[in-house]
Every structure is written in C-alpha cells, then in structure tokens.
Amino acid sequence: MYRVALTAPDDFDGWRGAARRLAAHDIDPADIVWQIGSDASDLFGDRPPPPERPEAAFTVPRAFVDLAQTATLHRAPERFALLYEQLRRIRSQRGAMDDSASPLLRRIDMLAKAVRRDMHKMRAFVRFREMPESEGSRYVAWFEPDHHIVRANAGFFVRRFTTMRWSILTPELSLHWDGDTLNEGPGASRGDAPQDDPVEAIWKGYYAAIFNPARLKTGAMLSEMPRKYWRNLPEAALIPQLVAGAQAREAAMIAATPRSPADDSPERNSVRAWQRLRDEAMGCTRCPLHRDATQTIFGEGPVDAPLVFVGEQPGDQEDLAGRPFVGPAGQLFDQALDAAGVDRARAYVTNAVKHFKHERRGKRRIHQTPDAGEVQACRWWLTQELSLVRPRLIVALGATAARAVLGKAVTISRTRGRPIALEDGTEAWVTVHPSYLLRLPDEAKRAEERARFVEELRTIGDRMKAAT
Ligand code: URA
8 A cells, every 4th residue: 555645735746746656656546545644654564655767757738737736625535536546547548638528537627616616715705804913904814715725825815915914814724924925824713813893894885886786696695605704704794685685686687688488498598508607707717817816707798688898808996896897998988888879788798808917016906918828718708608698799899809809910990990790690890999098198189089989889889779
C-alpha cells in the first residue's frame, strides 16, 4: 500500500507530485491511500510514493490541470483518488479528456462545478464589519464555505480590497491582510467576528438599490443561498420585503416575454434554459478575468427579444450592481434609446465579455479593453445567449462587440450605418460604443456624434418594428 500524506486539504501541488510518480510506476489506484497530514502512517507495509522516473514522464492537457486544481478543493474525500484515476486514463488513452460520456470525468466535473459555485458564493456573500484597532479600522468577516476554497480565493479579496485592513475568519482557516502582506491563521468561530457595525446601513441601502427582481428565484435563494449565508448578510433583513415587492416587479418584467399558459411551453422552456445558462456563467473561469471581477454580468431582457444590444464589457458600476449598462455609459445609452424611440425593455442587452477587466490604481479601478483571446473565450456565452434569444437584429456597440458579433476585427467608421447579413440570416448593425461619446472632449463634436448615434438607433428601431 502506498500512503500519500498531503500537507493540507487543498494541497494540489502535493497531490500532483505524488500522482505523477505513482502513475509513472503504473501503481493501481486501489493500492494508494491519500490522507491529509502525516500522523496515521503506521499501518504495516505502508510505503511512501515511489521515486521519480524521468524516462516515464508524460504531459497532461492544460484542461486537466485546471480541472484537477479546482476539484482538489472539494470536500469529498475521494477527490484525490478520482483525479488519480483520470490521470492514469489520460496516460493510457488518447482523448480521455474529451470523453464527455465518461462517468468519471462527469463526476470530477461536478466536483469542480460545486467548488466554483462555492468560490463565487464566498466572493458574493462575505460581508466585512468594522472593528477599531490601535492602527485604525480592521474589517472582519465570518464565512462558512462548503469546500476548501479559502486559500484559493485569497487573491481575489487581496486585489478587491487592497487598501483595507481585513480578516476573513472561517472554521478551517483565517486570512489576515494588513494592506501589504497576507497572513494565514487557524480556524475561528462565528463569535470571534463582530456581529454588526455602522457600515451595515450602507450595505442595506446599496442592496435595496441594486436588487434586481429578474434575478430573484425564491426556491434557489433557499437552496443555493442557504440561510447560513443570510446570517452574515446585513441586507438579509431586507429580503422578505424585497421578495414580496419583487414578485410583482418580476411579473411585469417577464410580461415582456409573451408566453402561453402551459408550463412546458417553448417560451417557458427557453426562459428556463436562459436561467440555467446564466447560472452556469456565474461560475465562469474560461479566462483569467473572473479572478479580479466581483461577479459575472450576464445579459438581461426578454428571452424572445427581437433586438439584442451587445456592449464591450461591464464597467466598475455594472461589476458591483450585477447588471449591464447601468453606469455612466448605460445612462447615456438609455437617453439615446429614449431619444430614438426604442424601448430598452423590449431588447436583450448583453456584453461581449462578461467580467470587468480593469487595472487598480490606488482606490480606483480603471477600465481596460479586453483582448482578442478574452473576447474569444467569452464568445462561448454570447453565442449561446444569441441562439436562445434568436433576435432579428443584433447591434454591436463598439469595436469589441463588433469583433464578438462578426467574428473578426472591423473598423467602426467603415462598418457602421448599414445592415450586415449574418450567416444565420440575422441582421447585424455596428455602431459606436456610448462611452466613446462620453470621452469626446469637444462639445460640438460630442453633440454631432450623439445625434448620429441616436439616428442610427432610430433606423434600427424602425427595422425592428417592420420585422415584428
Ligand atoms: N460598457 C459596456 O460595454 N457594457 C456595460 O455593461 C457597461 C459599460
């Protein structure tokens, strides 16, 4: 029997080193015991992993490394054994990572998905409470993750709250950031964190302001956001009243999507498919942008909208609010739509890239344009959104959106103002991005460009009305 002692429940490097050596010696999974810590290794005949065998070294696809790194964080004790088994398959079987029917791969995928969801929940539901200290305030949060995700999530909180001094306490591990260095401490208990502070009033106000009824799923709120998270959320006190009001508001929003009364009608099924897609996108790690962003900003609007607007990526305010086009560019966009007589509520509004790409300068988060690789990685979501909504017209706002919609780079000035037939028969239009108008320094030029933008939106609105 080979006994592998990993240093911690999230010791991916330890697992990888041992797994490579064991696989190079072709050791059977049944002959390996994976354990955390080294204390129990007194069984007769126990052996440590065999030595390196450079001649039997082999490479594994990047996709497996990423998957294994995530699945390792799951709480299931069998995760190390499952990953080892998959590693052996990769070694002996071409395309072992592409075998979507493989129950083993599906099981590992499910572990990784649960981990991603948990990481997302931690990012979304950690709430800091102020604690005075001699050096100034420290912000302390209590969080109970389902899996071993705390260390893996630390980088996110460091980047997001760089200038704050904070601690995140969890039952297994504590993180302490002093503005410069991240330290780890032992696990804590809920009573170690402060229970409320004056910042709560701000959270409550913010939450009420960004509360989006279209995102509310009461059932899911209880199953996916168990009450254990509510306990730590100051805004949870508002949930019952917001839920009550939201049901009426949601009904009004969904009314924009005509549907037959049957529960399994195609319309209702596509709403469900869209909800599943959006939920999946919430845990997206297809490119590195998810690491620094607060959350995925998915598209919104009627799932059978005849018109889709595609922007570039969420900005600072969208990243916090959880909705596309609500910041300064969104406000200009709303005014232009109004002026053009186009009803935003009848359109589906989304972005080419679903995470906010930015660079931190002091306390500010400065927008950065996504690169071609990031647009390509995110095109996967856009393509699925478009195939669910099946609009008559798609409007690309700016060059990044045009690249995502048309699949190639184009020059806005040469492409705007005329319909472009896409392969599936949809009509695409390209125009400027609203933030281009915000950035124009010359007032007269700004007014001229704004009028041109409104005229283009009017033409598009007329084509939509003619087509529906
Ligand atoms: N700019 C975009 O392209 N999309 C948004 O959602 C906000 C600003």
